[in-house]
Amino acid sequence: MVPSSKKKVIVIGLDGLEPRIVEKMLGRGELKNLQKLRASGGYSRLRTTYPAQTPVAWSSFATGTNPGGHGIFDFITRNPETCQPDIALSGFERPKNMFSPPRVVNRRGGVPVWDYLTKAGVPSTVLRCPCTFPPEPILGRMLAGVGVPDLRGSQSKGTFYTQDKSTVAAESEQLIVLDAGDTLTTRVVGPRNTRVSPSSDTCCEIGVAIDRAARKLSIRTGGTPATMEVPEKGWSDWVRFKFKFSVLQSVTGIARFYVRQLDPHLEFYVSAMNFDPAAPMFPVSAPADYAKELAQNVGLFSTLGMAEDHNGLNNGRLDETAYLQHCELVLSERERAMKFELGRFSEGLFFILFDTPDRLQHMMWRFRDPQHPVFDHDLARDLGPSIEEHYRRCDALLTPALEHCDADTLFVVLSDHGFGTFRRAFHTNTWLWQNDLLALRDGRQPDDDLGEGFTQVDWSKTYAYALGLGGIYLNLKGREGHGILEEGADAERVRRAIQSGLAEIPDAHTQLPAIRSVSRREELYSGAFVERSPDLLVNFYPGFRVSWQTAVGGFSRHLIEDNTRRWSGDHIVDPESVPGILFMNRAAQHNHAHITDLAPTILQHLGVPIPGAMEGRSLLG
Amino acid sequence: MKICVLGLDGAAMDLIADERLVNLRRLMEVGLYGQLENVVPHTEVSSWICMATSRDQDSSADSTSSPALAIWDHLAAAGRQSVLIGVPPSYPPRRVNGVSIGAFLASGAAASSPTRDFAWPPEIQSELRELLGDYPMDEKDFAATNSAASPDELRDEIILLSDRQWQAGRLFLGKHQWDYFHFVDSGLEFLLHLQTQANTLEESVARNVAADYLAALDEQVGSVLELLDDQTIVLVLSTQGTQLSTGGSGTSSVLNREGAAGPGADHAAPLGVFVLAAPNCPLTSEYHGAHLIDMAPTLLDLAGYEIPASMQGRSLVAGLEKKDGGESSAESDEKLLLDRLSGLGYV
Numbered sequence: 001m002v003p004s005s006k007k008k009v010i011v012i013g014l015d016g017l018e019p020r021i022v023e024k025m026l027g028r029g030e031l032k033n034l035q036k037l038r039a040s041g042g043y044s045r046l047r048t049t050y051p052a053q054t055p056v057a058w059s060s061f062a063t064g065t066n067p068g069g070h071g072i073f074d075f076i077t078r079n080p081e082t083c084q085p086d087i088a089l090s091g092f093e094r095p096k097n098m099f100s101p102p103r104v105v106n107r108r109g110g111v112p113v114w115d116y117l118t119k120a121g122v123p124s125t126v127l128r129c130p131c132t133f134p135p136e137p138i139l140g141r142m143l144a145g146v147g148v149p150d151l152r153g154s155q156s157k158g159t160f161y162t163q164d165k166s167t168v169a170a171e172s173e174q175l176i177v178l179d180a181g182d183t184l185t186t187r188v189v190g191p192r193n194t195r196v197s198p199s200s201d202t203c204c205e206i207g208v209a210i211d212r213a214a215r216k217l218s219i220r221t222g223g224t225p226a227t228m229e230v231p232e233k234g235w236s237d238w239v240r241f242k243f244k245f246s247v248l249q250s251v252t253g254i255a256r257f258y259v260r261q262l263d264p265h266l267e268f269y270v271s272a273m274n275f276d277p278a279a280p281m282f283p284v285s286a287p288a289d290y291a292k293e294l295a296q297n298v299g300l301f302s303t304l305g306m307a308e309d310h311n312g313l314n315n316g317r318l319d320e321t322a323y324l325q326h327c328e329l330v331l332s333e334r335e336r337a338m339k340f341e342l343g344r345f346s347e348g349l350f351f352i353l354f355d356t357p358d359r360l361q362h363m364m365w366r367f368r369d370p371q372h373p374v375f376d377h378d379l380a381r382d383l384g385p386s387i388e389e390h391y392r393r394c395d396a397l398l399t400p401a402l403e404h405c406d407a408d409t410l411f412v413v414l415s416d417h418g419f420g421t422f423r424r425a426f427h428t429n430t431w432l433w434q435n436d437l438l439a440l441r442d443g444r445q446p447d448d449d450l451g452e453g454f455t456q457v458d459w460s461k462t463y464a465y466a467l468g469l470g471g472i473y474l475n476l477k478g479r480e481g482h483g484i485l486e487e488g489a490d491a492e493r494v495r496r497a498i499q500s501g502l503a504e505i506p507d508a509h510t511q512l513p514a515i516r517s518v519s520r521r522e523e524l525y526s527g528a529f530v531e532r533s534p535d536l537l538v539n540f541y542p543g544f545r546v547s548w549q550t551a552v553g554g555f556s557r558h559l560i561e562d563n564t565r566r567w568s569g570d571h572i573v574d575p576e577s578v579p580g581i582l583f584m585n586r587a588a589q590h591n592h593a594h595i596t597d598l599a600p601t602i603l604q605h606l607g608v609p610i611p612g613a614m615e616g617r618s619l620l621g
Numbered sequence: 622m623k624i625c626v627l628g629l630d631g632a633a634m635d636l637i638a639d640e641r642l643v644n645l646r647r648l649m650e651v652g653l654y655g656q657l658e659n660v661v662p663h664t665e666v667s668s669w670i671c672m673a674t675s676r677d678q679d680s681s682a683d684s685t686s687s688p689a690l691a692i693w694d695h696l697a698a699a700g701r702q703s704v705l706i707g708v709p710p711s712y713p714p715r716r717v718n719g720v721s722i723g724a725f726l727a728s729g730a731a732a733s734s735p736t737r738d739f740a741w742p743p744e745i746q747s748e749l750r751e752l753l754g755d756y757p758m759d760e761k762d763f764a765a766t767n768s769a770a771s772p773d774e775l776r777d778e779i780i781l782l783s784d785r786q787w788q789a790g791r792l793f794l795g796k797h798q799w800d801y802f803h804f805v806d807s808g809l810e811f812l813l814h815l816q817t818q819a820n821t822l823e824e825s826v827a828r829n830v831a832a833d834y835l836a837a838l839d840e841q842v843g844s845v846l847e848l849l850d851d852q853t854i855v856l857v858l859s860t861q862g863t864q865l866s867t868g869g870s871g872t873s874s875v876l877n878r879e880g881a882a883g884p885g886a887d888h889a890a891p892l893g894v895f896v897l898a899a900p901n902c903p904l905t906s907e908y909h910g911a912h913l914i915d916m917a918p919t920l921l922d923l924a925g926y927e928i929p930a931s932m933q934g935r936s937l938v939a940g941l942e943k944k945d946g947g948e949s950s951a952e953s954d955e956k957l958l959l960d961r962l963s964g965l966g967y968v
Contacts, residue, residue, distance in 0.1 A: 075965060097846070097853065099846040099849060099898055100847050152960065154963040155961070155962070171963075250640075311964050551967060
């Protein structure tokens, strides 16, 4: 116990922790720290946002408002002018003149709880909250979370190296085919240099040499450290690379190597190129040099929003063991950051989010669901328990945090949503086409070949289109670039047709209904940003989710298909089916806790007036 | 095209080689840069006169007719407006077609401007006072007020004054109509003279102080660049570098700069530097042999004006075909968007 008279709130976010698993484990006497918390205060399921997505829910956590109050409705948004998909969390603004740098802007609006605290002179430490990129100044320290891209502007793009010349690049990766031989020179890929025409990749030359006797790869990195040895099936430490745009300009990035195999031919992998905390291309912390200070104290760490390399596993470049190792690397970096910051935390708000449980469950869920299309009986024996093992790891994380808890500390552990299986993918755009609400050019049929971004859509005959992880937009005149639908009776007919057509729509294959309901935005949202939201939101039954293709404006010839990816668990279903968890060391004063209740709860404990803009109610009564 | 000139007095080539100066580097990347010859040793004041009139000091002095016209005078004759901030000589305030604000801590300012006017037109002075607080135009007043201040305190005060001057710069850049904007920051000169005065610091320490100050200036430059549209010519320059060695300077008072480097006094001063960037500039990368008096004709040439006969310098881009300024990024928007979504996992 740390003696202190200053009011403190410690909030630990465990992204995606599923109540049914937690409750079952508690029932078995596991998760000792969560048990302790439940005993000292209470536990409840935590209602979440529509939709139940990480950036949406944590933005509501931060602002205490429904998504209409902060403007984050999905990972993905669209430009109404072009109907093209884009990341909703941050905007990339082209330089307005040749002298200015490109800029990133945080698209989350509203006022987060730490801004109210800052105004009241109460400090905050906010680590890795989604939608805080680029961070704005606060009284205290902030490190940005989900939304920080890699050095190439992507959410996560690694590089796969192989001597197998027949290999083709998988999704969201760079592929480098190596020459034969045991000693090779190749390159690590940095950011695009768009200042030259045509734009090209910046690179760092590296050398690799196979050491068969010791089963390892010796790497001359061209960066820092200059050389390293990475064992087969092992990850390296961070390497810092410097990429030169020109004689005058360069940028540094950090990445890890993974050696997949030395025989029969060499294959290795380089993780997504993260911003260097010491010199990020765009600021990832506030104050700007805080990330550097943190790295000096706890070692280099991932700055990427989606830090766990799910893509490497999804593409089969990493196996499950390598992925779990990578998850552990990310988790322990953040654990070190938490311990370091708690060591100097004496007043105000401390918040940290551990994303790893979410990323791990997305990829490992198939091993606990025998009905999943890619359930693997043999692997499930070893990997089936990996999620519960991870829950135990998460519980253990709380030990050092609880040691910082004194009589004046409000201690909160929460998840933003639960989790479930993702067996069947629903092609909403295909359904819209089947129902004459969306038209394709030249009599084309919906198919995977149509690509992303609605390239073959005939907008002059299209009334609605689906984009993002559950949203449907009307093709409204005056709003959409090629809008044809008048707001009013016509639009109303389209809304009704979609709502009645999709609700309880059966999946012929499983004999289960796929969609519980379709909500209208005016039922769900209020506030300054409602205009940004989809017009309709599809609430799937557990087991179903919107398809990969629909999310980015693509199609399939099927209406509902098996999800055959390793990304096999998900939570973007009817939010009533995927509540999160809430543990507090104080008893909640009302039932039905909602994620928007946390911001007012934090303010109340710290003695700061709760602003009228916050819709949630303090749980402290 | 509009013209934006930012003077960073005292900056020399070795100082701007610092990687932290990301904004200057970005300008160098897209533009033309190099050292600036300055044949006759100049004071800061006479250097800026040379730059603006494109006439060397000797010939200016020899001239028996009225003083040579500066670039903003030529532009005013064409009906163009200027904003001048801190451009020596500052006092009495220049009556330009537009706005003129005198430098902070000018030597002899009080004597040159007995009414204590520091800006033209005079009515903007109250607004400036509101924004900037007291306007310490005269170096002597400042020295008297701060006679008990330590060198560190003086340094902090100068950094503060410089920051306020940049605030004023951004204000007028945004709200005033201008075709020619010219801003000079003299903080670096002050800081180095302070060091000389304290006479306790090693050259390496002086170098660090200068580098840190330039890093802060680079951010100020960046904040100005943000406010410009893409039809603007940008010139960042110093008329001469500053000697970093301690001792032996001709400084006569705590902060004296305008009288510090008379002809011969600073004979070893390093050359000034320039970085010129414009959407239509046909030249890029390093340029050798540019002279201070070439700057004004080059600006006028790029902006599409006739070069007046009184100017002795030459345009660095004379006779070269100007580029079409409308070029856009090589990467298509669509590709950029797909890259941004890449690796999201959910898609």
